Amino acid sequence: xxxxxxxxxxxxxxxxxxxxxxxxxxxxxxxxxxxxxxxxxxxxxxxxxxxxxxxxxxxxxxxxxxxxxxxxxxxxxxxxxxxxxxxxxxxxxxxxxxxxxxxxxxxxxxxxxxxxxxxxxxxxxxxxxxxxxxxxxxxxxxxxxxxxxxxxxxxxxxxxxxxxxxxxxxxxxxxxxxxxxxxxxxxxxxxxxxxxxxxxxxxxxxxxxxxxxxxxxxxxxxxxxxxxxxxxxxxxxxxxxxxxxxxxxxxxxxxxxxxxxxxxxxxxxxxxxxxxxxxxxxxxxxxxxxxxxxxxxxxxxxxxxxxxxxxxxxxxxxxxxxxxxxxxxxxxxxxxxxxxxxxxxxxxxxxxxxxxxxxxxxxxxxxxxxxxxxxxxxxxxxxxxxxxxxxxxxxxxxxxxxxxxx
Numbered sequence: 256x257x258x259x260x261x262x263x264x265x266x267x268x269x270x271x272x273x274x275x276x277x278x279x280x281x282x283x284x285x286x287x288x289x290x291x292x293x294x295x296x297x298x299x300x301x302x303x304x305x306x307x308x309x310x311x312x313x314x315x316x317x318x319x320x321x322x323x324x325x326x327x328x329x330x331x332x333x334x335x336x337x338x339x340x341x342x343x344x345x346x347x348x349x350x351x352x353x354x355x356x357x358x359x360x361x362x363x364x365x366x367x368x369x370x371x372x373x374x375x376x377x378x379x380x381x382x383x384x385x386x387x388x389x390x391x392x393x394x395x396x397x398x399x400x401x402x403x404x405x406x407x408x409x410x411x412x413x414x415x416x417x418x419x420x421x422x423x424x425x426x427x428x429x430x431x432x433x434x435x436x437x438x439x440x441x442x443x444x445x446x447x448x449x450x451x452x453x454x455x456x457x458x459x460x461x462x463x464x465x466x467x468x469x470x471x472x473x474x475x476x477x478x479x480x481x482x483x484x485x486x487x488x489x490x491x492x493x494x495x496x497x498x499x500x501x502x503x504x505x506x507x508x509x510x511x512x513x514x515x516x517x518x519x520x521x522x523x524x525x526x527x528x529x530x531x532x533x534x535x536x537x538x539x540x541x542x543x544x545x546x547x548x549x550x551x552x553x554x555x556x557x558x559x560x561x562x563x564x565x566x567x568x569x570x571x572x573x574x575x576x577x578x579x580x581x582x583x584x585x586x587x588x589x590x591x592x593x594x595x596x597x598x599x600x601x602x603x604x605x606x607x608x609x610x611x612x613x614x615x616x617x618x619x620x621x622x623x624x625x626x627x628x629x630x631x632x633x634x635x636x637x638x639x640x641x642x643x644x645x646x647x648x649x650x651x652x653x654x655x656x657x658x659x660x661x
Contacts, residue, residue, distance in 0.1 A: 297523040300545055305448035306518050307511060307553035309605060311342075312455050312560050314402055314598070315508035317462075319561055320568030320576040322504045325497040328569060329490040334501065335565070338509040339558045345512050346550045353516065354540055368516050369625070381625055389617035391513070392610040393646055399602040399610070400650040403428050406581075406599040413587045422651050428603065429647045436607030437615075437639050447608040454601035459560050461594035463567045465584055479573035486573040508561050511554060514609065519546060614642055 323331040349371075356374045368388070373381040404425025411417040411424065419427075436444070467477040479486040522541035568580035577583045581598070584591040615638050619630055630638050 298521040300522065300549060302448065303518050303522055303549055304553045304556075305452050307515065307549065308556050309448045309451040309455070309601075310514035310518070310609065311509065311511040311553065311557040312452075313605065314399075314579075314602065315504060316455070316459065316561055316564040317568075317580050317598070318504060318578055319508065319565030320572060320580045321578045322501040323565055323569040324572070324574050324576040325492065326494070326501045327489045327491040328566070330492070330498070331501070331505075331565065331569075332562075334505040335508070335558065335561060338505050339554060342509040342511050343550055343554050346515050346554070347547075349512060349515055350519065350543075350546050350550070353519065354543075371516065373625075378625065382621070385617045385621050385625075389614055389621065392614040392617065393642075393649075396606050396610045396614065396643075396646045397650045397653070399606045400425050400429055400433070400647060401653065401655045403433070403599045403602050403606075404650070405655055406595040410592055410595050410599075414592050421655055425650055426647060428599070429643060432603050433607050433611070434640065434643050436603065437611040437643065438636060439607075444608050447604045451601045451604045451608075454597040454604075455560060457597045458594045458601070459564045459567075461590045461597075462564050462571075462580060464590060465588075466567050466571050476570055479570070479575075486575070488570065488573055509554070509557065511557070519549070522546065522549070611639065611643060611646075614646075615639055618642065 319331070319335075326334070352371055356371060369381040369384055372384045376383075401421070404423075404427075405421045407428050408419050408421045408424040411419055469477055479488065519541065522545060525540055525542040564580075568583075569576055572580070572583050575583075581591055581594055615635075616629060619638060620627055629635070
């Protein structure tokens with residue numbers, strides 16, 4: 256998504272090559288958060304940018320209008336920008352930590368969070384991180400499965416007049432979509448970030464198009480035109496309970512730290528120079544300028560998407576904004592149905608390409624040890640199926656309770 260025309264984001268930083276790295280938790284390569292060596296191919300900055308955007312933007316964009324209605328549009332804008340800069344600062348700190356930690360042999364100990372944590376806190380810290388990552392990824396998968404099931408049920412009902420429950424649709428999409436995607440080879444899933452990002456942009460475009468535009472030139476907007484009652488946008492709502500409810504949503508929206516370390520590890524390393532080149536040593540760190548560009552571009556795209564989706568949804572409904580902005584549009588509207596399909600696809604890709612493999616790897620290493628090799632073949636299939644069965648069971652029992660707001 257290099258909208259500024261920067262050609263550097265559309266091409267690899269260096270010619271693709273095979274490099275030795277520790278196992279990562281990248282979108283299409285989320286085997287583990289623990290230490291383990293494997294051979295990975297470097298990824299172009301554009302691919303890394305797509306994956307970082309997808310790991311940042313999710314269903315939070317559809318609940319921002321609801322959160323804005325609770326605190327007012329000015330307070331909402333301040334919170335979104337505040338957490339944008341907090342997130343950027345977080346990523347710069349992580350980059351600095353990765354550069355300053357000691358290396359082990361030829362490979363850097365900075366490819367995963369467990370590498371970083373184990374260098375500082377030892378094996379106990381690495382095990383604690385595995386448990387936290389397992390819980391985090393399982394929780395998000397449960398939430399995403401609930402949303403995918405609800406959206407699939409809505410599409411079947413509105414487009415095909417087929418009435419199914421959200422629970423049944425969730426079970427069907429888990430078995431027929433998420434599970435097969437989770438078992439695909441990493442090389443097949445490497446473009447999932449781009450597809451998911453396109454789905455996200457499409458949903459945002461639909462929210463903008465559905466704004467009650469006036470039939471005049473230049474374009475004008477009927478504020479709160481779909482609110483169902485005379486209303487006006489509110490700048491500031493001085494309610495501490497509403498603010499405390501909204502802050503976690505904004506913090507979650509701009510959270511990019513989860514996948515950053517492993518995405519950064521897949522960037523092409525900076526080549527040897529000076530004395531390092533003469534001595535034959537290799538610098539495995541990506542160039543600072545490239546990482547800086549990755550951080551700012553990916554986070555700026557995420558901020559723009561959240562700001563556009565949140566503003567458009569709030570202008571449409573104002574204080575009557577639903578928890579999921581798509582629920583406020585007319586039943587059976589073609590664009591709204593297309594947006595639901597795109598949302599379900601985006602979340603299915605995120606679950607299958609990010610959180611299910613991450614949960615599988617974390618659970619595997621908690622069970623067999625930090626140095627255990629990733630599961631392969633029948634073990635990989637069995638572990639994936641067992642985890643998804645457990646997470647689908649939790650989502651079924653909750654019946655959408657963790658869908659929106661998050």
